[in-house]
Amino acid sequence: MSNPAERNGLLIVFQPEGRRGVFPKGITILAAAKDLGIDLASICGGMGLCGKCKVVIRSGGELLNPLTSSEMKCLEPGEIKAGFRLACQARGVSGGRIVVEVPEQSRSGKQRLLVEGRPVEVELEPAVRELVIEVSKPTLEDPLADFERLLKSTGLSELDQVDLQVLRELPAALREGGWSVAVIVHTKRGILMVRPARSSRGLYGFAVDIGTTKLAGYLIDLRTGKVLSVASSPNPQIPYGEDVISRIAYASRSDENLEELHRVIVEGVNKLIEDACRSAGVDASEIVELVAVGNTLMHHLFLGLPPKYLAASPYPPVVRRALDFRASDLGVRILPSGNVHMLPNVAGFVGADAVADVLATGIHRSRELCFVIDVGTNTEIVVGNMSGMYSASCASGPAFEGAHIKFGMRATSGAIERVWIDPSDLSVQYQVIDDVKPKGICGSGIVDALAEMLNAGVVDTMGRIVTRESQRVREGSDGPEFVIAFKEETAIGKDIVITQRDVRELQKAKAAMYTGASIVMKEAGVGVRQIKKVYIAGAFGLYIDPSSARRIGMIPPFPLHIISQVGNAAGTGAKIALTSLRKRLECGEIVSKMRYIELAAHPDFQQEFLAAMYLPHLELDRFGDMVEKMDNLTVSNKHKALLERLMRRENRKPKCDDQTCGSPIKNG
């Protein structure tokens, strides 16, 4: 007992693996086993009902709580004598060393799967399990009721929740299956379905990321963890308002409006489910659980909760905790008795999507300080590690998703996705999705274009398009513009240009993001150099060139080698929560470790936002370091001169030739 960890905490050793860890007092043996990746069966999810998690305490039994009533029921007297406990019931209550043996029959033989590209390894352990059970037939000597007979055979006799539909279908299922049935059990909601064991029906889950602008859904086989199909669609609420504030305003006008936004989004998700099912050849009624993430407003509208108070200080959401509902209660068209799980919210403007981002990147378990930015119409920013996290949500608007940009479009065939401008002659090269003639320019192309225009001196640090001797820089119908592609090259018979107005939109969007990042880091007391890992998320975040993003000051000047692009992290988080109960439960931990910052109410917001309108920033020394070391960018002399000029007037208030610019409202 010389190890201080053992003296203060609880050292638990698992045999025969020999794996060990130090844990806080109060932890169950089951939780410790899961944490160490020990395979240990727990059919009832740790409720003390199934009796499958039996372990033998080889030493240190005196450090555990006394036998619970569940153990009295599940363990034979002989087993108790031999030192057996239920891992989910036995808790280490005093410090010291406990040696636990996991017998072969308590192994589940579960697969492990790596979620593509994620640093998080997830053990396949959905909240919904399928137990195949032989039920004894009733006789005159043993005429027990069907349901009690079923529970007896599953070892779930203590279960006191029953879905009415399950009861209605039970007698037929038992008899059609010849008393051999598959029981679909949900950890929280109990039995969701009973069907004949020999039916060839599947066991599927659906993870959905409800974005302000876009929905993305993943159909997953819960028996293998495989993603069978992916579907996405625009958020059908867009006609009711492009950003969160206008949708809150619409929904708050009347109960009917709220009901309408609720219905529309549920129908949108139903269509997504249909699409995904169609392409995988799956019947939607075989989907037993849906996990949804979204920002707090999307969460509220999906559930039909009034979002009115999200719009006014102090912005309280209706509910924070994770929730489970019967699918039919929400009108979600999967198995009617199936479960809909909503990940928890953090606050009025930091929703379950931020929680899912953390879950997907695993920063809540990281020792190193991490930075996550999930780019979208609302951009979530999280900074922190296992000891705590700070978060904020910025209303960055849909510019980087192609909206409000003259030739903006979604990242589909014909979109310019990469742009290079030669500073010497302003000649442009670009790359088009599917190598066809361009029709427009998508988010990553827009970021590139702005970065390259800045680099080539076509825009100055204040975002003004600068007159140059080039046919590409000209006066258009909307003021000055820069031609990316002349009409001969395009599929639309028109020049594709970036206008002064476009630049203003992009400045506002990137300023919102940078301001969020900067305030969160300041609140967390963290500088750029302390961050060891940066994750850029968001569907658009997967294609963006991080060096371009950095050059325009959309993100702080992190070294490129620590930046990873992780795609739709919120969707990935939803998938993880769908396939791993343990990870799902970690969401509670994430919420409790996360402080959030109400940006609009922050005293520095206004000033930070105005300074961040500059390209890359008013306070150039923040980027100075980067400017020197930039990996693949030679700053032109001209550009350098511009920056230096700016440095000299850094005390002046910014002056803006665009009348909407400089208004740091939530949805600029």
Next chain:
Amino acid sequence: MSNPAERNGLLIVFQPEGRRGVFPKGITILAAAKDLGIDLASICGGMGLCGKCKVVIRSGGELLNPLTSSEMKCLEPGEIKAGFRLACQARGVSGGRIVVEVPEQSRSGKQRLLVEGRPVEVELEPAVRELVIEVSKPTLEDPLADFERLLKSTGLSELDQVDLQVLRELPAALREGGWSVAVIVHTKRGILMVRPARSSRGLYGFAVDIGTTKLAGYLIDLRTGKVLSVASSPNPQIPYGEDVISRIAYASRSDENLEELHRVIVEGVNKLIEDACRSAGVDASEIVELVAVGNTLMHHLFLGLPPKYLAASPYPPVVRRALDFRASDLGVRILPSGNVHMLPNVAGFVGADAVADVLATGIHRSRELCFVIDVGTNTEIVVGNMSGMYSASCASGPAFEGAHIKFGMRATSGAIERVWIDPSDLSVQYQVIDDVKPKGICGSGIVDALAEMLNAGVVDTMGRIVTRESQRVREGSDGPEFVIAFKEETAIGKDIVITQRDVRELQKAKAAMYTGASIVMKEAGVGVRQIKKVYIAGAFGLYIDPSSARRIGMIPPFPLHIISQVGNAAGTGAKIALTSLRKRLECGEIVSKMRYIELAAHPDFQQEFLAAMYLPHLELDRFGDMVEKMDNLTVSNKHKALLERLMRRENRKPKCDDQTCGSPIKNG
């Protein structure tokens, strides 16, 4: 420690009352307190959430389980040091003596009310409670979500079930109420409603007895326990079949048929609720819980569960345990998020009504052996006491409710309810409900008439109407008949008679009941003399003359002074379960203590039934004792002679002149 009870069991003493009791190991202090009638608050119903059930352990703390995690959360460190425990968490695990003090702040100050005419005193403690709570307003410093804020103020932070509708209405309720709200909490289902504290809305419950033939409902104020109004109606399923077998057959023919019977009975209950609400001036949406009892078939049809397998050996019901559902899931029109509680069933033909009978009569807590008969279209019989009970259900048919009897009618104005026949001249006296001219004869009148006809020798022991020199005994259109009232005396312009066919119907009905009683008592190993208390229940049972019932052999020959008539005991049981959570929980105990006997499958059934067709019985010595001692009956010599004649041929098979007689089918 000289008391053997203390040595083997657990003696728990409550201070300052000084009340004490010996309990089995494992009991919680809360359960012991309730059992002894100690007033102890338990807002969360013993879930370890509310922290209201604090007690101080004065001695014997070492006999209790260690502190649970709920106690760690709810108790201050100082309280733990001072010996505080949560009564719902602390269990006596070793034998010995525990002294518990209940501090003043843990008293609830609850009313006690006596259910009218019942031996059971019930403490008003419904499963639904209303907590009036001041919630702190959200601020920028404390912007907690509305729901979490509410839970924090109620002390229910661990609650993990939320009704979607509650969440939807919560923000408005909090703000309309000026952050002062009434929270309606159900022990099992969590929060059912939140409304502004100053709203003048009521808190009502509805208890309903779903009989095969009749529905009876009671509207109860859950704040006072008072019955505000009573409503009753015929069971609207009657057109689909009068008895349980024909309704099972109808429901089993197709899913649509089942759905129809389900819909019809739910609508019937909804009408009952409307009626009761109208006469009490209550809005049905103020009803927060409905408790329903009925036989197993009525239970199944009310829930829409397939009753098919109730009709075939071994008659397994779909489910046995008590169930709780959201009212709107069943289509029951009370508060949509309100609760519908179904008492547990015992078996395929012994349902929640028998459980309710036991609850109402309290025989499961009695030391003396008791006998309960609940007379109806199905008649439930329970024999036993606190150490165990035997039960059966007999298909007695609706004859005693007036159906299938030529001049039978319900017990309303104009019904003959009492009959006396002078054996010397066969003159008849009768009593009519509301003292008007008679229109027919109701159940109690029918029983009287048969008993008096037997006494006067108008029918013989085999049920034959015997030719006599009297204008009252004559040949009618349906064979021999006896005139109770000549047409000059009646309101219908016709003689009111009892026909030979009526007598046959009554014989079959009473034989079914007697056979049930006899087989249950035989299985229980109990004779007539060992029974110390007899309860006759059933709406009709309240008006019946017990001595008449005994004379025709409808019940065994119990001494009259031990017989009580308790009216609609099933309805009373439902009322008790509605107003007392403790009593509701006792239903589980009742079911586990009750063995039931499948009469139709019993080897003695056929023979017993045939013997019981005789009036009062083939084996007259069973009644001999009674015949001598009958309190208010002089057996006529003629009758005695008849009986004796019968005794001599007791080995012969009975011969019956009615072709349906002697067929001991479940629904004869």
